[in-house]
Amino acid sequence: xxxxxxxxxxxxxxxxxxxxxxxxRFWWVVAALGHxxxxxxxxxxxxxxxVQGGLQALQKAHLFxxxxxxxxxxxxxxxxxxxxxxxxxxxxxLQLVPQIRARFPTFHRWLGRTYLLTGVTxxxxxxxxxxxxxxxxxxxxxxxxSIDGVLIIVFAAIALRYAxxxxxxxxxxxxxxxxxxxxxxxFLRVGFQVWTLLTGGAGIDEKSFTGPFIYVWTFxxxxxxxxxxxxxxxxxxxxxxxxxTAMAAGLSALTVLMAIGIFQAAKNSWLPRLFESxx
Numbered sequence: 001x002x003x004x005x006x007x008x009x010x011x012x013x014x015x016x017x018x019x020x021x022x023x024x025r026f027w028w029v030v031a032a033l034g035h036x037x038x039x040x041x042x043x044x045x046x047x048x049x050x051v052q053g054g055l056q057a058l059q060k061a062h063l064f065x066x067x068x069x070x071x072x073x074x075x076x077x078x079x080x081x082x083x084x085x086x087x088x089x090x091x092x093x094l095q096l097v098p099q100i101r102a103r104f105p106t107f108h109r110w111l112g113r114t115y116l117l118t119g120v121t122x123x124x125x126x127x128x129x130x131x132x133x134x135x136x137x138x139x140x141x142x143x144x145x146s147i148d149g150v151l152i153i154v155f156a157a158i159a160l161r162y163a164x165x166x167x168x169x170x171x172x173x174x175x176x177x178x179x180x181x182x183x184x185x186x187f188l189r190v191g192f193q194v195w196t197l198l199t200g201g202a203g204i205d206e207k208s209f210t211g212p213f214i215y216v217w218t219f220x221x222x223x224x225x226x227x228x229x230x231x232x233x234x235x236x237x238x239x240x241x242x243x244x245t246a247m248a249a250g251l252s253a254l255t256v257l258m259a260i261g262i263f264q265a266a267k268n269s270w271l272p273r274l275f276e277s278x279x
Contacts, residue, residue, distance in 0.1 A: 016244035020235060023248040027255045031183075032093035034262035038186055039090040041270035046082050055079060062273065064209070065133045074133060077125040084122040089186055091115050092179050112163070112175070116156045119182045123152040138210050144218035151181045151222065173233065180225040188221040189269070190261035197264055228254065 049057045055075040058067035066078055091111050094100055101108045127149045130142045155178040162171035180187075195213060196204070203213030228251065235247035 016241035016248070019248035020232075020244040020251075023251040023255070024232070027251055027258075028093065028096060030255050030259045030262070034190065034258065035089045035093050035183065035186060037262065037266050038189070038270060039086050041266075041274065042082065042089075043086050044274055045270075046079075050079055050083075065129075068133065071133075074129060077129050081122050081125040081129065084118045084125075085185065087114060087118045088122060088182050092183060095175065096179065115182075116160060116178075119178065120153050120156050122182075123149040138215065140215050141209065141218045144215075144221075147219075148181055148184050148222045152178065155181060176229060177226060180229055181222045183225070184222040187225055188217065189265050190258060191217055191221060191224075192261075193264035193268065194257050194261040197260065 046061065049061060053060070055072070056067060058075060058078055061067075063078065063082075067075055092115060095108065095112055095115060127146055130146055130149075155174055159171055159174040159178050162168075162174060165171075192204070195201070195217070203211045203216075205211045205214070232247055232251065235243045238244065
């Protein structure tokens with residue numbers, strides 16, 4: 001989750017710094033695996049669907065307003081928005097690995113440029129789709145998703161600015177913030193699965209995509225990861241070692257919940273769709 005993700009540390013006596021680094025590495029491993037499972041699903045499900053059936057095949061996909069007859073621009077935006085997720089969610093975790101940055105700087109820079117471009121393009125396509133097609137669920141969910149799209153564009157611009165200025169420490173922190181908001185579509189699904197497992201789906205109407213939890217989590221999908229990240233930054237910068245110990249414990253607990261959500265999403269949603277006979 002930080003500049004120290006996957007950095008080598010000697011596993012000697014306990015220290016708050018080592019505990020925080022270990023919790024960050026634990027978070028990265030779980031998040032990276034979860035992202036790549038989702039990427040596999042998107043590529044294996046939507047790729048063949050579009051190749052075999054073209055844009056019209058989107059009407060078979062599990063997407064609200066995925067295909068609207070006569071709306072070529074909108075249908076292309078949907079396809080692009082979905083397929084760009086492969087690059088964004090597949091490449092994002094690699095940008096957090098310090099060994100890659102140190103040993104393969106050219107790869108890191110070009111992947112970073114691609115990540116910024118695809119993230120901004122996907123966000124722009126998403127904003128276009130949200131406000132040019134019929135609403136799904138309550139308007140508040142579209143507002144929440146639109147805010148995320150704006151944050152992606154803004155954070156990408158700030159991260160690029162600091163990279164150009166060679167302020168690498170600040171650039172990395174804004175790149176981490178960008179990672180959190182570009183991964184919101186993934187956090188959304190993982191969070192739904194955790195909530196459903198813990199509460200049985202309280203506050204969720206899956207047919208209309210409405211309900212109290214829906215309204216809260218469409219904001220929470222990016223605000224919660226951002227809040228955890230900011231707490232992590234504060235703990236790392238704090239002179240009080242107890243702050244790092246507490247953050248390490250909290251981040252580890254959240255990572256366990258995240259792992260449960262990934263498993264549930266893969267088991268209940270992503271992988272079963274790959275075996276649907278109609279596709």
